Amino acid sequence: MVNRLIEPTSGEILIDGQNVLTEDPTQLRRRIGYVIQQVGLFPHRTIGQNVATVPELLGWPDARIRARVDELLSLIGFDPARMRDRYPAQLSGGERQRVGVARAMAAEPPLMLMDEPFGAVDPIVRERLQNEFLQLQRTQGITVIFVTHDIDEAIKLGDRVAIMRAGKLVQFAPPAELLAHPADDFVARFVGSDRGLKRLALLTVGGAELDPPVDPSRLDGAPVLSPAMSLRDALAEMLASEKQVGMVRDGDRYLGVLTLSHIGKILRIEDGQ
């Protein structure tokens, strides 16, 4: 609906304050990146030509298109010289999906729509694509509307998650908020009974309350944790060690001690219980 492949029946959709209905649909679509689950690469066009699609439609000069194509292919981890002239049929599913993302980003759209883009690839490739995507999105500063049925994907990739049920919006919140305060039973079930653990994956050791440093000799065998580490990973390491505590260090600086009760407290506070 945002790119008017489906026309809204009521309401408004604003992009940078402009109602999409006031714009020519074709022009509108050319400045919105679009990725679908089945990718839909053009089988008769090379990888380079596929990526160049929207810049060509916008009439960019050839040299600029060529430079942009090579830039994007490098960005998604391809060697431009090797991949540029291949056809989609010569690529694996994961590679095609990456080309799909590159094609959508080609004309530097301020907004991208992604409809279950990683739904059709196997879990290992999906995880890698998600990580790459997260990095791309952060470095490129693009706004993305991302549709998925996978709540873990939504929590991992989203800055804000909207949960829809039977055509109605039931909750719209940052992932940590969603996990801490599900709006209703449906959302609670949807995010899963392990939502506490999921939330720990979003929080870092650096954000947790710590006990003051104690003599390191008393922490023999305890894992060393960095502030950037997620609480979930920290918890896993702590449980695996004998001491059930972690020594938090930022490089050479010894910041304090993290204990299970700190983690438990965080979960209880955010649960509001």
Added chain:
Amino acid sequence: MTPGEPLIRWDWIASHLDEIGFRLWEHFELTTIAIVAGLVIAFGLSFVALRAPRLYPPITGVTGILYTIPSLALFAFLVPYTGFTILTAEIGLVSYTLLILIRNIVAGVRGVPAEVREAARGMGYTDRQILWRVELPLALAVIFAGIRVATITTIGLVTVTALIGEGGLGYFILFGIQLFFSTPLLVGAVGSVLFAIVVDGSLVLVQRSLTPWSRVA
């Protein structure tokens, strides 16, 4: 056939090379005109059918009826109106190409994967651009299959137009039958078969060079 006459008299062929060449050229001309005109009409009707799917059954219905009319009867029917002319020959030849061409063009375009079409629309291709830059290129393999069948059929049918004074190599077939003379008959028959094989092979080469993506992976 006269007793004692050999099946092929090579000296007759040698002394008629000019005429064989001329008839071969005529055969090529009649075929090419028929296929080009057939393609123009078939594309027009196919675009109509693709835009308005309701019209597809009547279009194939009418061209299907044309296809079933015996060629001889069709030419006989046309002669009172258009005479013993190339026009009469081409009306018949073109009508026989339409059904095959239209079916393949429509099937080829409809066979384009839905996600490719959706991606094209979502990226801002206009309907016209989708047709010309996405659907038709991807339909090319199926369209070419139709062109090949239509061309082979036409090359065979051209020989029948000998009866209305055209005919290309068919002229020799008619001539041979009328004179009970096997040499020209064989020149006409074998010649048109060889011609068909060469043309078909060339079409395959053309198709390959036009669809490089179908040769990979």
